Amino acid sequence: xxxxxxxTQRPATGSSWPSAAAAEVEIxxxxxxxTDAHAARDAARLVAPYTADAVRYSLAPPLQQRPGTMxxxxxxxxxxxxxxxxxxxxEYREPVVMVGGDVAFVHALTRMVATPAGSPDPFxxxxxTTLGLRRAEGTWSIAHEHSSTPFLMDGSFLAATDLEP
Amino acid sequence: xxxxxxxTQRPATGSSWPSAAAAEVEIxxxxxxxTDAHAARDAARLVAPYTADAVRYSLAPPLQQRPGTMxxxxxxxxxxxxxxxxxxxxEYREPVVMVGGDVAFVHALTRMVATPAGSPDPFxxxxxTTLGLRRAEGTWSIAHEHSSTPFLMDGSFLAATDLEP
Numbered sequence: 001x002x003x004x005x006x007x008t009q010r011p012a013t014g015s016s017w018p019s020a021a022a023a024e025v026e027i028x029x030x031x032x033x034x035t036d037a038h039a040a041r042d043a044a045r046l047v048a049p050y051t052a053d054a055v056r057y058s059l060a061p062p063l064q065q066r067p068g069t070m071x072x073x074x075x076x077x078x079x080x081x082x083x084x085x086x087x088x089x090x091e092y093r094e095p096v097v098m099v100g101g102d103v104a105f106v107h108a109l110t111r112m113v114a115t116p117a118g119s120p121d122p123f124x125x126x127x128x129t130t131l132g133l134r135r136a137e138g139t140w141s142i143a144h145e146h147s148s149t150p151f152l153m154d155g156s157f158l159a160a161t162d163l164e165p
Numbered sequence: 166x167x168x169x170x171x172x173t174q175r176p177a178t179g180s181s182w183p184s185a186a187a188a189e190v191e192i193x194x195x196x197x198x199x200t201d202a203h204a205a206r207d208a209a210r211l212v213a214p215y216t217a218d219a220v221r222y223s224l225a226p227p228l229q230q231r232p233g234t235m236x237x238x239x240x241x242x243x244x245x246x247x248x249x250x251x252x253x254x255x256e257y258r259e260p261v262v263m264v265g266g267d268v269a270f271v272h273a274l275t276r277m278v279a280t281p282a283g284s285p286d287p288f289x290x291x292x293x294t295t296l297g298l299r300r301a302e303g304t305w306s307i308a309h310e311h312s313s314t315p316f317l318m319d320g321s322f323l324a325a326t327d328l329e330p
Contacts, residue, residue: 055261055272057293061315061325063274064293096220098297098308103265105297107220107309109228128222128229130295130311132263132270143263144272146295148313150226151324159316159324160226 020099026140027104027133031092038088043077050142051134057146059127082117089113092129093165102135109165110147125149126163188264191305192271192298196257203253208242215307216299222311224292247282254278257294258330267300274330275312290314291328 030049037045050056056065056072065072071080081088095108110129115122132144150160195214202210215221221230221237230237236245246253260273275294280287297309315325 057272057295057313057315059315060318061328063291063315063325063328063330096309098268098299100264100266100268100299103263103268103270105268105270105309107222107297107311126228128311128313130222130297130309132272132295132297134263134265144261144270144295146272146293146311146313148222148293148311149316150222150224150228151314151316151326153225157324157326159322160228161316161322163226163228165228 023099023104023135023140024097027097027099027106028095030133030140030142031095031106031108035090035092038090041081041084041087043074043081046077046081047074050145054142055144057144057148059147059149084114085117085119086115104133104135104140106131106133125161126165185264188269188300188305189262192262192264192269193260195298195305195307196260196271196273200255200257203255206246206249206252208239208246211242212239215310219307220309222309222313224312224314249279250282250284251280269298269300269305271296271298290326291330 033045033049037048057063058065058071060070062069065076067073068076070076089112091111091113092108093111095106097106098104107128107130109126111124111126113122113124127147127149130144130146131142133140134143135141149163152158152160198210198214202213222228223230223236225235227234230241232238233241235241254277256276256278257273258276260271262271263269272293272295275292277290277292278287292312292314295309295311296307298305299308300306314328317323317325
């Protein structure tokens with residue numbers, strides 16, 4: 001992990017700088033690791049950044065993922081990976097990171113491109129990602145994840161899966 | 166706003182306690198205020214807890230609310246309130262608050278009960294809420310909101326609006 005070391009001038013505000021700036025770099029590295037782990041289809045790397053008690057609100061039901069639900073544990077993530085052929089591309093668009101001490105949150109519009117198992121063509125889906133993070137013993141982990149699309153309020157109740165930023 | 170003042174014993178961990186405990190009380194008071202403002206159908210009170218540049222990922226499109234979108238500003242919130250008859254009931258189920266310095270996040274399963282304008286009956290909807298907050302000049306504000314339902318991965322792409330915790 002690379003942490004900026006050259007620009008040590010303290011800005012006018014932000015009492016925890018440069019530690020907050022370093023934390024932001026570390027948190028963006030977690031997003032990069034999640035992207036790489038999807039590309040590599042590596043379930044162990046996909047769950048590694050999360051706390052053991054992370055609360056996940058995922059794209060698919062249930063309301064809240066737990067061990068035994070779709071992506072609530074490493075076995076669930078493996079089964080989820082098996083529903084796709086080939087690499088899964090994740091792109092976080094201009095993530096916004098806010099850090100206070102050992103707590104942070106991030107939000108970003110997110111694009112997923114993947115090919116359902118047995119399908120000839122990939123799909124592209126834009127959704128919204130929010131992460132809540134905690135730092136323990138110097139390491140940031142994801143304590144909360146919220147991923148979603150909006151849904152149409154026209155009476156169809158269809159997920160809005162064709163939106164773009 | 167009531168802040169605990171009697172129990173000043175410091176726990177074994179948590180370097181920022183009791184300030185973090187006081188912050189949690191203040192943040193839970195914001196959730197209570199949002200609940201009350203929905204019951205009162207008061208658009209000004211509904212937007213007051215947000216920063217001017219808050220980024221909202223709402224139940225309905227677009228991906229991200231901005232001034233001029235459905236609930237991106239006070240006029241949008243007024244129009245949204247007009248789509249319901251009578252009070253709107255919001256219940257946050259066991260919210261989890263994490264505070265670090267001047268940054269915090271909260272997540273909670275959330276129930277909304279409301280009657281669409283002209284409809285004889287209310288609906289009940291469980292969804293997921295995540296808030297990212299910042300404190301400036303002693304006041305917490307919502308800098309980011311993410312509200313959603315999951316959607317069905319059975320090919321129907323229907324929002325899962327009938328889930329319960």
